[in-house]
């Protein structure tokens with residue numbers, strides 16, 4: 001079973017202990033199975049609001065969400081890990097190019113912090129920093145091959161080389177000052193070949209500078225990125241970092257683009273039921289500030305997406321059902337943000353705070 005989760009909430013005055021137990025066998029960072037102690041009522045209220053939103057977004061047999069219409073755009077698609085853009089937006093990417101638009105895909109990390117993935121390939125060897133680095137390069141090549149299946153040329157894929165499993169740290173405690181050191185690769189900076197700005201380190205401000213540079217150079221009219229409701233810390237951190245980079249780029253004169261969010265780790269709709277149903281995504285239309293959009297994939301687009309998913313050999317070894325569950329006849333996107341920010345948990349701390357992200 002994939003994507004399932006259970007929440008247990010124990011109230012002790014205003015002190016709330018939230019224990020999450022994820023029952024999915026999918027990739028989870030160390031922050032995904034954790035005991036969280038928070039001490040502000042506002043955080044609890046925020047969590048309850050999120051629960052309400054999640055419930056509203058459960059798969060439903062009601063009218064499908066409004067169809068997504070996208071014209072000839074310049075689409076910047078941001079992927080926290082090498083497979084996310086393919087999982088969440090293969091159809092959209094093809095849709096844009098078929099209409100004469102342009103796509104640029106940005107890989108935030110090489111997916112190099114995935115112990116289960118490394119040990120699946122080499123089960124008898126304790127993973128070393130070199131093994132994690134090698135694994136990241138394998139996954140980056142898989143992403144490039146997947147994009148080729150969708151018609152995206154290598155020159156349209158940018159690898160940024162930030163730390164898998166560490167993006168939420170960069171978005172919070174490692175914004176400035178000493179660089180974050182990946183416990184997997186032992187790196188403190190992206191490989192030289194993946195730095196847009198020479199001297200980029202594993203710091204949040206450096207991530208934002210890199211992303212803002214990309215936005216200013218590419219001048220997207222559409223940005224596609226993970227949704228704030230995505231439960232993976234790297235994903236919601238990417239959401240925060242990209243929105244901050246957008247604000248920076250727009251502040252420097254870039255035209256504000258349309259923004260769409262895809263969701264990968266979102267148990268209410270990424271359910272076993274959905275997998276059994278053949279992967280068709282569905283959800284209700286959410287709140288007025290948080291609208292689902294659905295993109296229907298043509299048969300040829302579905303076939304290309306299935307081919308692209310096959311490029312991820314290393315992930316197919318670990319979570320084949322999870323990947324295949326995205327090979328349905330539609331893709332879902334969220335436009336807008338909920339009224340209150342959705343928490344992004346990073347080692348037990350909500351790094352969103354009370355500030356609503358710019359969108």
Ligand SMILES: [Zn+2]
Nearest residue numbers: 080081084232
């Ligand atoms: Zn991911």
